[in-house]
Amino acid sequence: RFGALGPRHWDVPRRAVDAIDAKSDLYALLADLGVRVEALQIAAPPSWYHPGRAATVTLGPNPLASFGELHPSVLEAFDIELPVVAFEFDLEALPRPKAKAGKARPPLEAWPFPPADRDFAFLVDADLPAEDLLKVIRSADRRLVREVRLFDVYAGPGVPEGKKSLAVTVRLQAQDHTLSEGEIEGVAHHIIEAARSRLGAELRG
Structure with missing residues (x-):
């Protein structure tokens, strides 16, 4: 590209x-x-x-x-x-595909309820791979975290020496209902706490 x-x-x-x-x-x-x-x-x-x-x-x-x-x-x-x-x-x-018992395709996984996107910016050690943070966020709630995407990496004025800022968008979605604001805030809290306890990350701003 x-x-x-x-x-x-x-x-x-x-x-x-x-x-x-x-x-x-x-x-x-x-x-x-x-x-x-x-x-x-x-x-x-x-x-x-x-x-x-x-x-x-x-x-x-x-x-x-x-x-x-x-x-x-x-x-x-x-x-x-x-x-x-x-x-x-x-x-x-590439890993070899596992043998299937039959030719039937698995049923389509439907997600009819709307997603909710939340942005987070974390201060982490400058040498921390961004993928480590993404994995921690995914594991914070495997049922509701559908996607985690890194959209910005910044180190400069406003960021302490030896640190960098990683900004991510997290997509939350339930398969059987529309998420309430309370559920969204609960997952956000789990994400912030998981990043803090496992990586020493701090929420920026």
């Missing part, structure tokens, strides 16, 4: 594609291929990716895929003058 994302609108600036977009594309594809994306780990990327804006994805000890922004030297070699993000994965490293 390259270029800008977002609709053209006078009040909504478009943004350049980044490593998070490449990761989202990769994880969506791996999920469709039957990979349990919540079990994936993050490691250092290959040399043809930007070292600060890319990663390798492992499943257990085995490298499975890589994603992120291509290294400037690669772009220069191909006379590309703007950032490019990409992903790749090893077909041979």
